[in-house]
Structures are given as C-alpha cells and as structure tokens.
Amino acid sequence: MELSVLLNQFLSGLTRAGVLFMLASGLTLIFGVARVINFAHGSLYMVAVYLSYSFLRLFGPGGMGFWLSLVAVALSLALIGGAIEAGLIRRIYGREHLQQLLLTFALIYIIGDAVKFVWGITPKSVSRPPFLEASIPVPGGSFPVYNLFVIGLAALVGVGLWLMLARTKLGWLIRAVAADIEITEALGVNVPRLLTLVFMVGTLLVGVGGAAAAPLTVGALGMDVEIVILCFIVVIIGGAGSLLGAAVAALLVGLLEAFGILALPQFAVVFIYALMAVVMIVRPWGLFGTPG
Amino acid sequence: MVLEVSQIHTYYGSSHVLQGVSLSVAEGEVVCLLGRNGAGKTTTLRTIMGLAPPRSGSVKARGREIGGLPPHAIARLGIGFVPEDRRVYPDLTVRENLLVVHRRGDGAGRAWTVDRVYELFPVLARLDSHKGGYLSGGEQQMLTIGRTLMTNPRILLLDEPAEGLSPLVVQALAEQIMRLKREGMTILLSEQNLRFATHLSDRAYVIEKGTIRYEGTVAEFEQNEAVRHRYLMV
Numbered sequence: 001m002e003l004s005v006l007l008n009q010f011l012s013g014l015t016r017a018g019v020l021f022m023l024a025s026g027l028t029l030i031f032g033v034a035r036v037i038n039f040a041h042g043s044l045y046m047v048a049v050y051l052s053y054s055f056l057r058l059f060g061p062g063g064m065g066f067w068l069s070l071v072a073v074a075l076s077l078a079l080i081g082g083a084i085e086a087g088l089i090r091r092i093y094g095r096e097h098l099q100q101l102l103l104t105f106a107l108i109y110i111i112g113d114a115v116k117f118v119w120g121i122t123p124k125s126v127s128r129p130p131f132l133e134a135s136i137p138v139p140g141g142s143f144p145v146y147n148l149f150v151i152g153l154a155a156l157v158g159v160g161l162w163l164m165l166a167r168t169k170l171g172w173l174i175r176a177v178a179a180d181i182e183i184t185e186a187l188g189v190n191v192p193r194l195l196t197l198v199f200m201v202g203t204l205l206v207g208v209g210g211a212a213a214a215p216l217t218v219g220a221l222g223m224d225v226e227i228v229i230l231c232f233i234v235v236i237i238g239g240a241g242s243l244l245g246a247a248v249a250a251l252l253v254g255l256l257e258a259f260g261i262l263a264l265p266q267f268a269v270v271f272i273y274a275l276m277a278v279v280m281i282v283r284p285w286g287l288f289g290t291p292g
Numbered sequence: 293m294v295l296e297v298s299q300i301h302t303y304y305g306s307s308h309v310l311q312g313v314s315l316s317v318a319e320g321e322v323v324c325l326l327g328r329n330g331a332g333k334t335t336t337l338r339t340i341m342g343l344a345p346p347r348s349g350s351v352k353a354r355g356r357e358i359g360g361l362p363p364h365a366i367a368r369l370g371i372g373f374v375p376e377d378r379r380v381y382p383d384l385t386v387r388e389n390l391l392v393v394h395r396r397g398d399g400a401g402r403a404w405t406v407d408r409v410y411e412l413f414p415v416l417a418r419l420d421s422h423k424g425g426y427l428s429g430g431e432q433q434m435l436t437i438g439r440t441l442m443t444n445p446r447i448l449l450l451d452e453p454a455e456g457l458s459p460l461v462v463q464a465l466a467e468q469i470m471r472l473k474r475e476g477m478t479i480l481l482s483e484q485n486l487r488f489a490t491h492l493s494d495r496a497y498v499i500e501k502g503t504i505r506y507e508g509t510v511a512e513f514e515q516n517e518a519v520r521h522r523y524l525m526v
Contacts, residue, residue, distance in 0.1 A: 188367030
C-alpha cells in the first residue's frame with residue numbers, strides 16, 4: 001500500500017477523531033457531573049450543523065461569516081442545552097435511569113421533527129470558509145487545510161477544557177459536584193445552577209463540534225442517531241466521565257474507522273464495535289474510567 | 293441564639309426518625325448532642341442543614357427561619373456542616389479542597405483563608421498539593437473541618453468527628469477544636485465518644501429514639517450517672 005494513502009487516511013482519521021472528541025467530551029462531562037445519559041446529544045449535533053447552514057447564510061460566506069457563525073452556533077447550542085436542563089432534565093435527577101432514557105430518547109424524536117419542520121427534508125450543505133479552502137501538499141497528494149483546522153480546534157478545545165477543569169475555581173466546582181453533589185450543596189454551592197451551567201458547557205461543545213464539522217458533512221435527517229452511537233462508543237471505551245478517556249477513545253475510533261475502510265471497505269464499523277467489545281470485557285469501566 | 297431548633301419532626305420515607313427535637317446553641321457556645329448509633333444525631337444535623345427537611349417544627353438561625361430552605365441557602369446563612377464520613381473531594385488537592393468552597397462570610401470575626409486553616413492544622417500545610425483521597429482518616433477529618441471553615445460559617449455542625457480515628461488523632465483533634473472554641477467559634481457537635489465530647493462542650497443534649505431525653509451543662513451531665521447509664525450505656 002502506498003504511503004500517501006496511509007498518510008491521507010491518518011489525517012482523515014484525525015479529523016474524524018477531532019469532531020468525535022468535541023462531541024464526546026460534552027457528553028462525558030454531562031454524564032460525569034449530572035449523571036444523565038443524554039441520548040439527544042446527537043440530535044443537538046444535528047441542530048448545530050443545520051444552524052451553521054442558516055447562520056452562514058445570514059452572516060455571509062466570508063471568513064468573518066465563518067467565525068461569527070461558529071460563535072453563534074456555539075452560543076445557541078449552549079442556550080438550547082440550558083433550556084433542556086432547566087425545563088426538563090432537572091425534574092428527573094436521581095430518578096431511575098429508565099426515566100432519563102425515556103426523556104432523552106423522546107427528545108431525539110422531538111428535535112428530529114423540529115429540524116424537519118424548520119429546515120425541510122432536503123439535505124443542507126455548507127462550504128468551507130475561503131481562508132481555509134486550500135489544500136497543502138502531502139507526499140503523493142494533497143490534504144485540505146480545513147481538516148487541519150478541525151484537528152487543531154479539537155486540540156485547542158481539549159486543552160482549554162483540561163485547563164478549565166484543572167486550574168479554575170469553576171473547574172474545581174464541577175469536579176466537586178461530580179464527586180459529591182450533596183456535600184457540595186451543603187457547603188453553600190448553588191448546585192442546581194451549576195448543573196445547568198455544566199449542561200450549557202456540554203452542549204456548547206456540541207455547537208463548536210457541529211459548526212466545525214458542518215463543511216465536512218451534509219445536514220441530513222438521520223445524522224443524529226448515527227453520530228450519537230459513535231459518541232457513546234467513544235465515551236464507553238474512554239470511560240464515562242473521563243476527559244482524557246474521551247480524547248484517547250476518539251483517536252482510537254477515528255483512526256480505526258479510517259484505516260478500517262482500507263482493510264474492509266464494507267465493514268469498517270466492525271473494527272470499532274470489536275474494540276468496544278474487547279474494552280468492555282477487559283475493563284468494563286473503560287480505559288480511563290473508574291470502576292463502580 | 294445562633295441556632296434554635298424547636299419541635300422538629302423528620303421522616304425518612306414512612307419512618308418517623310425525629311419526634312419533636314428541640315435544642316438551642318448560643319453565640320460562642322460548644323454544645324454536644326450525645327446518643328447511641330441510630331438515635332437521631334446525624335438526622336438532627338442533616339435536618340438543620342436542609343438535607344433532610346423537617347415535616348414540621350422550626351429551625352432558626354440567628355432569629356431567621358431556615359426550615360424548608362435549600363441546603364446551599366442555609367449554608368450561606370452561616371451554617372457550616374462537617375459530615376460524619378469525612379467526604380473530602382478525593383480528586384482535588386488539599387488546597388483545591390479548601391479553595392473550591394471558599395466564600396467570604398458576613399464579615400464577623402477574622403476571615404478564614406488557606407493559610408489560617410494550615411495554621412490550625414499544620415499537617416495539612418505539608419500535604420498542600422496531595423490529593424484528598426490519599427490522606428489518612430485523621431488528615432481527611434482535618435481537611436473536612438478546614439473545608440467547612442473556608443465558607444466562614446457562624447456556627448459549625450460537626451457530625452461525629454472522632455469516629456473511626458485512633459486515640460492519638462482524637463486527642464490532637466480535640467486540641468484543635470478547643471482552639472477553635474477559644475477563638476470564639478460556635479459549635480454543635482454530635483458524638484458517641486463521651487470523653488471527647490464532654491471535654492470540649494459547655495452543654496450537652498442526650499437523644500434517644502428521635503427524642504431529646506436530657507439537657508444540661510456538662511458539669512451536671514457528668515454528675516448524672518443514671519442518664520449516662522440509661523441512654524448511653526457506659
């Protein structure tokens with residue numbers, strides 16, 4: 001096999017990993033702190049991609065339009081996430097998982113229909129911003145600069161999240177709530193407000209990931225379920241609640257998918273499921289999760 | 293009164309745990325709540341804190357009714373809760389454990405800072421960058437007390453601080469709580485360890501089956517063999 005093909009697949013895999021990481025980090029954060037399994041996470045991604053289409057039409061296709069749209073999508077998703085938490089999810093904290101599952105599963109249908117209602121059934125695509133349209137030469141071919149931008153953005157998001165959790169008081173508060181909600185509230189922290197904020201951060205990440213992924217994908221109905229399954233695989237492999245786990249698992253899944261296509265074009269997804277199965281047998285709590 | 297609890301009834305599901313508990317703590321006083329396991333000590337403190345809200349009765353902090361408020365609002369009115377099973381944040385360092393809940397109080401008294409907590413518990417200073425989960429039981433107990441002090445409370449609720457600690461550690465802890473008392477801290481302490489509790493306290497309550505059976509000064513309590521024998525089995 002040619003080196004250029006391998007290099008190309010490697011970079012494609014990294015791009016995919018970058019998008020998956022931005023989505024899965026939000027999912028794992030929400031699970032780790034609020035203990036909510038949000039099945040509607042992929043639906044929010046779909047909304048982010050469609051919103052990118054609308055905001056890019058509003059702000060124009062130039063470089064400025066791209067940045068404005070990215071910020072607008074991220075903020076919109078944070079607001080949507082905050083509204084979902086404060087209006088719905090807040091009512092079911094501490095209830096059995098089945099109720100959470102039913103509620104967030106219902107959201108998949110509600111959001112899916114809302115997207116159909118607002119944007120119709122024709123797929124929507126957006127183009128890359130002009131300043132990132134070029135390709136750079138790589139041995140034996142070329143590679144789009146935009147993909148490198150997505151990889152860099154994902155790395156930036158990861159480092160930023162890590163710094164926030166490790167170095168800021170907000171990060172310590174989030175980790176404190178994840179460790180012990182009751183005591184943290186008894187020490188004077190307004191936990192309900194913090195949980196809303198965590199949801200907003202988690203869905204803001206979906207917004208950034210969705211806006212970044214928009215030029216690489218096509219806004220189409222059904223993309224919500226497809227992506228949410230991959231997000232959950234990433235979270236399960238990495239360990240629920242672990243940011244580092246989400247990063248490593250996103251890399252594994254992204255690269256496995258890219259190279260799997262070379263090995264077995266029709267069945268590339270099999271490798272991902274096989275990896276998940278092995279992890280679940282050897283370390284059921286995930287690579288970087290904690291047992292129990 | 294810094295804290296005034298009157299006739300509180302608290303249920304866990306259908307079980308009637310507190311059956312009309314009343315007690316009060318005055319400014320600068322150290323009061324202990326004594327009782328066997330399951331007598332209702334922890335539930336009393338959790339009820340005051342809003343973690344197990346009372347079905348009836350009243351809880352007042354410096355004259356203000358706090359029954360029914362959410363725990364974070366009660367904490368912000370100057371009630372500092374130190375849970376029985378320590379519950380430090382295991383993944384946060386000692387310093388982060390202290391800073392994460394730091395809050396300026398109402399300005400009364402000298403404000404608590406990380407340095408002041410380290411002055412009270414010098415062993416924590418050496419563990420500054422260690423994760424809470426790796427500390428010994430005694431160190432974790434000091435960290436939990438220090439963490440609550442960082443919220444600059446007007447009264448400390450200490451739930452069985454001596455439980456599960458070695459005699460030497462209990463002795464050190466008693467000295468540190470004594471020092472807090474000398475500095476004017478108001479404390480409500482639940483304990484099974486009689487010597488530890490009576491050494492520190494001005495007054496004592498004895499709780500049994502969710503009801504206060506005795507109240508008096510520590511001096512009176514120490515004379516009353518019958519009460520100690522009946523309710524505390526010593």
